[in-house]
Amino acid sequence: MSFNQSINMQVVCLQEEAFYALFEKVIEHVEAKRRDKPDKWIDGEEAMHILRIKSTTTLQKLRDEGKIRYTQPQKKIILYDRDSLNDYLERHAHETF
Numbered sequence: 001m002s003f004n005q006s007i008n009m010q011v012v013c014l015q016e017e018a019f020y021a022l023f024e025k026v027i028e029h030v031e032a033k034r035r036d037k038p039d040k041w042i043d044g045e046e047a048m049h050i051l052r053i054k055s056t057t058t059l060q061k062l063r064d065e066g067k068i069r070y071t072q073p074q075k076k077i078i079l080y081d082r083d084s085l086n087d088y089l090e091r092h093a094h095e096t097f
Helices: 016-036 044-051 056-064 082-091
Strands: 070-074 077-081
Touching (some): 044 056, 044 077, 044 082, 056 077
């Protein structure tokens, strides 16, 4: 913004009660948006559900062959990248005629 441009500002006055009610609505809105966004990293059970497989061996094979992304933050915790699973499915999708 250059020095010569004027700034139009308006001041809005709210009673304290109305301010906190508005603030609560904003928090509710932000939390609802956060809940609607699925987690990036998911456990094996959810990964198997997305891939429609029933075998943990198949899931491990996909992981070992580098076909899906995963992270292992602790020895017994393996999490899968949701986007990687969807990409894997898309790579194997067949177009219709």
